[in-house]
Amino acid sequence: MSAALEVVRAGVRTTVQDLGRPGFAHLGVPRSGAADAGALRLANRLVGNPPEAAGLEILLGGARLRATRSVTLAVTGAPCTVTVDGRPADPGFPLAVPAGALIVLGRATAGLRVYLAAAGGIAVPPVLGSRATDTLSGLGPGQVRDGDMLPLGPVTGPPPAVDLAPYPRPAGALRLRVWPGPRDDWFTPAALVTLFTAEYRVSAATDRVGARLTGPELTRAVGGELPSEGLVLGAIQVPANGQPLIFLADHPTTGGYPVIGVVDPADVDLLGQARPGTEIRFSPTDGYT
Structure with a gap:
């Protein structure tokens, strides 16, 4: 066997x-x-x-x-x-x-x-x-x-000489870096201020597709419908209720709600360990002017 x-x-x-x-x-x-x-x-x-x-x-x-x-x-x-x-x-x-x-x-x-x-x-x-x-x-x-x-496949190499590799314990509060857009112009200036000053929490409705957050509503400046467009890992989509949703590993490839920003790829792993109730705050990257 x-x-x-x-x-x-x-x-x-x-x-x-x-x-x-x-x-x-x-x-x-x-x-x-x-x-x-x-x-x-x-x-x-x-x-x-x-x-x-x-x-x-x-x-x-x-x-x-x-x-x-x-x-x-x-x-x-x-x-x-x-x-x-x-x-x-x-x-x-x-x-x-x-x-x-x-x-x-x-x-x-x-x-x-x-x-x-x-x-x-x-x-x-x-x-x-x-x-x-x-x-x-x-x-x-x-x-x-x-x-x-x-x-199991065939063994291709021995374990490394260093036999201990510390890994940080998942945190109870996260600060995630965000790159702008592609649809940040669909939101009011106040919504962008809220995004980077308010506290959000991971809701119980989170899975491998995305982490739904609860917190202050992000208000839109542009009404109407947005044609479906491409989505990437870490995209922060804002549905009609104004509550952000951050897409994770099994995210769809397209979506019809505007994306206000994208979590930096280096920070997405942190969100993959965030339990419901984890505090989330966002920080702008140098992409914002």
Whole structure:
């Protein structure tokens, strides 16, 4: 039998993710991929995988897995307890797991998404060059379920010589940098002041598609309808209720509500770990004059 991870308990919502499938937006296919790409890259580095290898994204932790062969694993992202056959193990380290061992991930104590990488990567069949589960379009493998056997690819390299890689704990308050437009001129000057001075909160209606925020309304200066136009990762769209929505990994490729700005790509990973209730504030970049 080939090396694999047996899913004993999948948890609330576990998916296979890599760095996504860029380059297909013109066909209506989102990039998808890990909501916290930095955490997945780190987990892959710790087990000797290339950055684009597929791993598991586990919402709030709580998963149990069994290795059919000895394997090196790493756990990053939202902090949680980790045990291997009942013995405590540390996130942020390469973990040598013997054949048959049970890996238990506890509930995340902060943030939203735990990442698990295995040496060789999760080797489910790729779709359009990626193994990512896209929850919006349905591309890629289905959601991971209890009893699934997740095949592992061949090991391509050893873990790094440095065996600990600190990763910042998800924060309870975030300040996100914003680039202007493309439709900031559809909003009143007061709305732009509000965007950069008010406090918003992540609502419970947040998922891999986008983070809906609650806070002061952003008022429009231009009425009427906007023809659908392209959307990018981090776009801050403002629906008719005036409450901003920030698009994440599984965002649609087009939308009809105006986009007041775009969160800097370097800050999007932070939002991928933001629990409902997290305070959000925005800062203008040098793009604003």
